[in-house]
Amino acid sequence: MIRLCVTIAAIAAAAPAWADLPVAITYMRLEVDRPPVLSNLDPVPEDLGLAGAEIAVKDTQTTGSFLGHSYSLTLASVPPGGDLVAAAREALASSHLILIEADPAAILAVADLPEAQEALLFNVATGAENLRSQDCRANLLHTIPEDAARTDALMQVLQRKQWRTAVMVTGPHPADLALAEAFRRSARKFAVSIAAEKDWTFDTDLRESTMDEVPRFMQDFPDHDVVLIADATDDFGRYIEHNTWIPRPVAGADGLIPTAWSHVIEAWGAVQLQNRFEDHAGRDMRGQDYAAWAAIRAIGEAVTRTNSNDPATIRAFLLDPGFQMDGFKGRGLSFRAWNGQLRQPIAVVNARALVTLAPVEGFLHQRNEMDTLGLDAPESACTAFTEVR
Structure with a gap:
């Protein structure tokens, strides 16, 4: 059985009556039966990822309300063994901006749907290399770091x-x-x-x-x-x-x-993001929450700059070499034009403190030091992206 519910209609109460550019976003989730573990001290939150999307919609609507942009977020959650493809077809009938939390095979099944060819999908949950290499798709970007x-x-x-x-x-x-x-x-x-x-x-x-x-x-x-x-x-x-x-x-x-993210990150304005998230979700922000937050903030930045909700326009803006987004990690975030992966510093942490942000000083790259992390252009077998590599 497929459950489809609206989790947040993020049109601020103070939004002006002339708001006329709807930005409909769907958070699509394939639920999993997690294997038993030795300790239950750190259960996986039921709203992992989704809570990051929700706080990002709130943040984005603050600006959008002044520009006539109205953001909405819908949850499409499919139980284990359910039909994700059917849920995707239903979601794509009303939303062409999709955040997807699923395994690599399921993500590819959705990305390959005829209905998805004019859509823009954001992988917010899996760091699998094949999605950034031989199995990349032109309509799929990644805000979760690759493994x-x-x-x-x-x-x-x-x-x-x-x-x-x-x-x-x-x-x-x-x-x-x-x-x-x-x-x-x-x-x-x-x-x-x-x-x-x-x-x-x-x-x-x-x-x-x-x-x-x-x-x-x-x-x-x-x-x-x-x-x-x-x-x-x-x-x-x-x-x-x-x-x-x-x-x-x-x-x-x-x-x-x-x-990708930890509650021990305190500099670069991160505390303000942490506090907003904790007020909303009642817990610390995690890496998957950050990936969902980053996806919607990227969408919001593109909509704000282009005044368009068209997925192709948003994609072109995000893959432009001039695009940068503040991610509260000390460096501007941008998308790799050869496989759609969001460049971002990686926090190396212990339980109570940030040890450092990588890339570590001294590891150099001819274009962008963040490309010392993960698949660089010569290492990726992705051919779906036609942008300059």
């Missing part, structure tokens, strides 16, 4: 700290394996050696035996500077830190974490 951008950011930090020898523990889920492969590619790229790897095989409750079991699990690792945790499902990573056989920092899915 390679996050792992590249972490390797820049490790290289800068001269932590050049790592070991890695990888979980059993497909997302864990994909993250581990991203770590391997980034390690090769930035000359960090992964000296040994182990698969996480525990299927017992470790909450009372962590200090005994985890060190024993790790005692045959060779000497190393840092432990990489490939735990995309947030299952076991929390049990590694301070339980290693030899005292070493951990990084990746726990410890030193590369992410």
Whole structure:
């Protein structure tokens, strides 16, 4: 069964009667049954991503109301096993600006619909490389960082700290394996050696035996500077830190974490964004929330500058080399013309503080230092974009 509901009609009460340019946006979500994890201390919010879109519509309407632009946001949420394509067709009948939260195959199924060819889609949830490379689509932009951008950011930090020898523990889920492969590619790229790897095989409750079991699990690792945790499902990573056989920092899915956004970012006006988000959602902003926020803020910037709600006009504006958007991360954000990925700094954080924003000083690029993170133009097999590479 498909559930379609309006979550926010974001036309401000004070909007003038002459508002005559509607900007209809849909947040499309394919719900998933998440695998069980060892700890339930950090449940995934039910409004993850959606809350970022909602606060962005509120922010954008503040300006839009003075220009005669009225923004609305509709949620199309499909339960596990539901028909996302049917929901997409229904949404596309009334909205050609779509934020999509789904797995890569589902995103491609929507992007390839005949009804979607005149639409503009924003991937706000998956960092899968293929969507930015061989499986890219001209009508699909990405505001969530690609996985390679996050792992590249972490390797820049490790290289800068001269932590050049790592070991890695990888979980059993497909997302864990994909993250581990991203770590391997980034390690090769930035000359960090992964000296040994182990698969996480525990299927017992470790909450009372962590200090005994985890060190024993790790005692045959060779000497190393840092432990990489490939735990995309947030299952076991929390049990590694301070339980290693030899005292070493951990990084990746726990410890030193590369992410699109974290509540510990305080500079560049970020506190104001954090406060607005917390007032709206009652929780901290996360990376997927930020991706949805960035997508709608980009749409709003394009509509404001072009006075158009046409998806093709918005897309051309966003891919123009002159486009930049403030993202509260110290640098202007822009879209890569060769695959539609939003360039953005990656925050490398611990539980209580920002360690740094990548790209790290000293890692240079001939055009834009943020292109040291993720797929650069020569590395991407995307051919759907005709803009200058």
